[in-house]
Amino acid sequence: MKKITKSLSYRNLVKRPARSIALMLLAAFLSFSVFGGTIIVGSLRSGLSSLQDRLGADIMVVPYEAATKSDLENIVLQGNTGYFYMDSSYLKKLAAMEGIGQISAQFYLASASSGCCSIPVQIIGFDPETDFTISPWIKKSYNRPLQDMEIVVGNSLNAFVGDTLTFYGTDVHVAAKLDRTGTSLDTAVYTNENTIKTLIQASLDKKLNNFGDINPDKVISCVLINVAEGYTIEDVLNDINLHVRKVEAVQTKNMISGISGSLKGISDVIGILTAAIWILSLVIMIIAFRMSVNERKKEFAVLRVIGASGKKLFHIVLTEGILVSLSGSLIGIVVGALVILPFGNFIEAQLGLPFLLPGGLKVAGLACISLVASVTAGSFTGALASYKISRMDTGLILREGN
Amino acid sequence: MVLKAEGVSKQFLRETKGTNIFMAVKETDFELPEGMLTVLTGRSGSGKSTFLNILSGLLEPTAGKVLIGDKELYQLDDTERSRLRNRLFGFIPQGQSAIHSLNVLENVLLPLTLYGEGEADQEYAYELLELMGIAELAGSMPSELSGGELRRMAIARALVGKPEVVFADEPTGDLDDENTEIVLKLLKQTAERGTAVLLVTHENDALAYADAIYRMSGGVLEKV
Incomplete structure (x- = not known):
């Protein structure tokens, strides 16, 4: 029973x-x-x-005005579009300083409009030779070197592999779509140094760039630095801020402390x-x-x-x-x-x-x-x-x- | 199987009436023989139900022991005593005692299904319901039954396991004369089949069926 x-x-x-x-x-x-x-x-x-992983650097060096106007945080943390430039010679100057482990420049540009999106998107260029922040992330989705006029799109953008997007009248091809990060980086577009220089030039040609008198070959937007072993981030940061004029070195950890x-x-x-x-x-x-x-x-x-x-x-x-x-x-x-x-x-x-x-x-x-x-x-x-x-x-x- | 009480007494703590200790049952020896209908009468508050609860293993006495065969009831732990109660005793409690989430037949079969051992004799359960005059209500829920019908259901439940001892606490309280007679006859027949039956009542109708009569007064039990 x-x-x-x-x-x-x-x-x-x-x-x-x-x-x-x-x-x-x-x-x-x-x-x-x-x-x-x-x-x-x-x-x-x-x-x-x-976000910490994607920032991937100990220090970011940006033009002084960008740091004070909070342009940097707006772009990196809030997902707003923006761009700023400084002379590319800063890269060499910084690379020669003591305590620098890895160093690479990045280039920023905001699109005026594009087929993928109803709002302007942030375009971030990097040097494939020296980059240590974006490339490892891209490799997870696209395991080949990014060719000129190829882009990788953030996960939240309405663009897919094989699509062609037009920025400032210049066609670029979507080579890969990145994994979702849950950060503002999901709404950005990534490309190599040559491509972004072409796009910056196109924006200048169309008189749609706020920095009307720059030479794309002679500017960078920021420098990312990883400190060498045996040095503290604070020491290197203070050294840069003390000895390099017109730029501001920012500790990425502090950027995300808010x-x-x-x-x-x-x-x-x-x-x-x-x-x-x-x-x-x-x-x-x-x-x-x-x-x-x-x-x-x-x-x-x-x-x-x-x-x-x-x-x-x-x-x-x-x-x-x-x-x-x-x-x-x-x-x-x-x-x-x-x-x-x-x-x-x-x-x-x-x-x-x-x-x-x-x-x-x-x-x-x-x-x-x-x-x-x-x-x-x-x-x-x-x-x-x-x-x-x-x-x-x-x-x-x-x-x-x- | 004979049920015996040796020197049992029960006292309760009562703080409202002058003395702290209230002696509900004074030291008592008692024997409930098999095959007999024993009737226990007495006024309300005389200690009848307390005594019944002690004998049925529900209330530990302050002193003395209760023996069922050679087993001392209160030497067993709660689980063993409960299993013994389930196996050997049938109990008809005062008032309504239905499990409202089960239908009438399930209520009647409950003693047999509680531990899921052996076969539940559904035919016998129906037979008892027939005898109680509520067979047509087997599938009904307790909320659909009258007070008298519920009481008859409780009686069937107490008998379904063919217990060796049946305790009935005012089993005819809510019943009309006809049903009272049916119940008393059934308890008598149960006793005649060899079961020890203890019927606690204040109604004189039961006395006619009794093989032995006891009266309780002020916690003192005496044979009439």
């Missing part, structure tokens, strides 16, 4: 649908808050880490909200289970009379707790996935911070952890009520109300 204990727990839940749904919703809140919270905080952290601060603030808020939801939900669940058990005291006494041990009663109520919290938690995770995963771009736009959703495996792992956490918490509230009912005075309850 089939044991009735499990089906009794299930039937108890079905018999009282309003209470069961309310408990399931509370369990759903628990898992939703953990799953959603960890996904958002995790995505922000991944975004920041991705983002780190915002991320910490958001993480704290999410943490506090999650804790509040948990405390509130757990208290309500404890009360609801307690009320439900009190309401059925006589039934439990009857089960005791016909031979259910205290342990069996404990299992019946605990099973109810597990069933309700398991189903509620699954709902919470599914809702969390449906609400957060498809709207990564929207959340990124709202928060104004790099936002890189974790991969499928990590999301599955987080879902499992959230499920276990909320089922454990939900079961704990059931266990509290079970403990009480397993220790009740059966004789006294049988006589109550008679």
